[in-house]
Amino acid sequence: MIQASGLRKQYGTTVALDGVDLHVREGEIYGVLGQSGAGKSTLLRCVNLLERPTAGTVTVAGQDLTALGDRELNRARQRIGMIHQHFALLSSRTVAGNVAFPLEVMGVPKRERERRVGELLELVGLQGRGKDRPHQLSGGQKQRVGIARALAGNPAVLLSDEATSALDPATTQSILALLKRLNAELGLTILLITHEMNVVKSVCDSVAIMSAGRVEESGAIADLIKTPGSRLTREIFPLPEPAPAGSVTLTFTGDPRQPVVSEVVRKFDVDLSILGGSIEDLAGGSVGRLRVALDGAEAGAALAYLRGTGLIVEVAGETREGRAA
Amino acid sequence: MTWEEMLPLLWPATVETAQMVGWATLFTAVLGLPLGVALVVFDRDGLRPLPALKSALGFVVNIGRSLPFIVLMIAIIPFTRLVVGTTIGTAAFVVPLTVGAVPFFARLVETALREVGRDVVQAAQAMGASRTAIVRKVLLPEALPGLVAGLTVTVVALVGYSAMAGTLGGGGLGDLAVRYGYQRFETLLMIVTVVLLLVIVQLLQSLGDWVARRLSHK
Numbered sequence: 259m260i261q262a263s264g265l266r267k268q269y270g271t272t273v274a275l276d277g278v279d280l281h282v283r284e285g286e287i288y289g290v291l292g293q294s295g296a297g298k299s300t301l302l303r304c305v306n307l308l309e310r311p312t313a314g315t316v317t318v319a320g321q322d323l324t325a326l327g328d329r330e331l332n333r334a335r336q337r338i339g340m341i342h343q344h345f346a347l348l349s350s351r352t353v354a355g356n357v358a359f360p361l362e363v364m365g366v367p368k369r370e371r372e373r374r375v376g377e378l379l380e381l382v383g384l385q386g387r388g389k390d391r392p393h394q395l396s397g398g399q400k401q402r403v404g405i406a407r408a409l410a411g412n413p414a415v416l417l418s419d420e421a422t423s424a425l426d427p428a429t430t431q432s433i434l435a436l437l438k439r440l441n442a443e444l445g446l447t448i449l450l451i452t453h454e455m456n457v458v459k460s461v462c463d464s465v466a467i468m469s470a471g472r473v474e475e476s477g478a479i480a481d482l483i484k485t486p487g488s489r490l491t492r493e494i495f496p497l498p499e500p501a502p503a504g505s506v507t508l509t510f511t512g513d514p515r516q517p518v519v520s521e522v523v524r525k526f527d528v529d530l531s532i533l534g535g536s537i538e539d540l541a542g543g544s545v546g547r548l549r550v551a552l553d554g555a556e557a558g559a560a561l562a563y564l565r566g567t568g569l570i571v572e573v574a575g576e577t578r579e580g581r582a583a
Numbered sequence: 584m585t586w587e588e589m590l591p592l593l594w595p596a597t598v599e600t601a602q603m604v605g606w607a608t609l610f611t612a613v614l615g616l617p618l619g620v621a622l623v624v625f626d627r628d629g630l631r632p633l634p635a636l637k638s639a640l641g642f643v644v645n646i647g648r649s650l651p652f653i654v655l656m657i658a659i660i661p662f663t664r665l666v667v668g669t670t671i672g673t674a675a676f677v678v679p680l681t682v683g684a685v686p687f688f689a690r691l692v693e694t695a696l697r698e699v700g701r702d703v704v705q706a707a708q709a710m711g712a713s714r715t716a717i718v719r720k721v722l723l724p725e726a727l728p729g730l731v732a733g734l735t736v737t738v739v740a741l742v743g744y745s746a747m748a749g750t751l752g753g754g755g756l757g758d759l760a761v762r763y764g765y766q767r768f769e770t771l772l773m774i775v776t777v778v779l780l781l782v783i784v785q786l787l788q789s790l791g792d793w794v795a796r797r798l799s800h801k
């Protein structure tokens with residue numbers, strides 16, 4: 259649905275994007291993570307060409323945006339929704355007026371506009387608030403107006419730049435739930451930028467982790483979790499890094515009730531100490547990560563057994579290892 | 584001088600001042616608003632960056648603003664004659680008043696438009712709004728309270744300018760104050776004129792503040 263290739267963006271001597279490729283599939287929620295200044299916003303703004311990339315192409319819904327003239331670009335943008343960290347609502351208009359704005363831009367007749375605004379406000383749970391002014395709403399409600407406005411043109415794609423960063427945790431969750439619902443009900447493809455791991459965990463199907471203008475790692479979360487040494491896994495789980503030398507870190511997906519630890523202790527002459535671990539609920543299911551130390555005569559055999567169980571086993575101090583070879 | 588003697592002088596003078604200021608305000612708004620919009624739109628980080636044009640406009644505006652009004656009034660006499668055919672009377676002085684106030688108001692418009700958040704402008708761009716739509720539906724409505732405040736300041740300045748214009752043959756309250764108060768030592772009339780100007784300015788300012796406040800939804 260969104261395909262960016264070889265994106266570069268330079269501001270003078272600052273390189274904000276340094277050859278970024280991004281592939282967002284239809285109907286997925288794709289998160290972009292990264293530290294401040296990594297180039298996340300620049301990337302998002304290149305997707306609807308608010309920022310024209312120095313090099314590279316952007317294709318949205320099969321249309322190469324970088325090749326379009328002003329007029330066609332504006333038409334294409336009407337099919338790409340965007341929501342903003344500070345909502346960016348017009349204070350000169352009512353809630354209904356804000357949602358009507360993109361419809362006016364598209365030239366939708368007044369009667370049709372009013373009907374559509376009512377529909378959209380209901381979709382985001384703001385029915386009856388049309389006559390209010392933005393300043394009379396809470397942050398969460400303002401963002402709902404932003405979302406209704408973004409959906410006015412029946413977009414195939416929604417772009418979100420830190421849309422929940424200005425909100426408290428409970429409101430963040432309700433906005434995320436709304437986005438998830440829209441994703442499921444309308445098949446809306448969502449590309450969202452965030453610096454909160456929580457957002458990635460609760461809604462994203464795929465992620466890209468950016469650093470210094472490059473994508474360091476990207477793909478479906480389920481796949482990245484299974485990739486030993488992935489940065490995403492390290493970021494999601496609150497285990498101390500780097501792991502102490504010789505410690506064993508086990509990652510298991512699917513049913514968290516897998517009695518591997520007790521099996522190992524029963525079958526082999528080893529002492530097993532738990533150094534840390536947790537189970538995280540991700541959008542695609544729960545994933546556990548456990549760090550242990552194995553000591554005793556049969557430690558090597560126990561490790562080999564663990565590798566045979568299909569868990570992802572990483573031994574600190576060794577070179578990166580995959581599933582049991 | 585008694586009140587009966589003063590009234591027939593004060594009333595027409597007030598009307599003349601109102602006419603001069605009224606027409607000048609109208610023309611200033613009509614000319615200054617697009618000029619102010621142009622200063623913002625053609626700026627380097629504006630909607631349609633044309634830095635050379637913006638510099639040229641800025642330069643012209645600065646000339647207009649740096650000339651003392653009394654000098655400007657005299658300097659543009661040939662232009663005034665070209666436009667209205669005469670250089671005396673209330674109508675003739677609408678021209679220098681307008682020429683003097685347009686650059687002033689344009690700068691205030693520019694400032695008001697710059698107050699509009701970058702994020703709302705970008706949000707409109709992201710929605711596919713054309714530049715014209717952004718100016719008409721975002722910049723101007725969002726800046727409206729600021730524009731009204733700017734126009735109020737301009738009107739008040741015009742009242743002051745018009746008093747100056749009066750002394751050069753434009754009529755109005757300024758002319759009255761100079762002819763009777765200064766040249767004929769009618770101190771009472773002078774005081775009454777000053778009070779009247781003060782009251783007019785005060786009323787205009789309060790009205791402008793009230794309208795700006797009504798329009799603001801922050």
Ligand SMILES: Nc1ncnc2c1ncn2[C@@H]1O[C@H](COP(=O)(O)OP(=O)(O)OP(=O)(O)O)[C@@H](O)[C@H]1O
Binds near residue numbers: 269273274296300453
């Ligand atoms: N308009 C601009 N002019 C100059 N430099 C810019 C501009 N926009 C971004 N940059 C630079 O590009 C780099 C990437 O900025 P960007 O806003 O994309 O980062 P980000 O990942 O979104 O950060 P944050 O999490 O703080 O929002 C930074 O070094 C920034 O200073």
Ligand SMILES: [Mg+2]
Binds near residue numbers: 298299
């Ligand atoms: Mg950013």
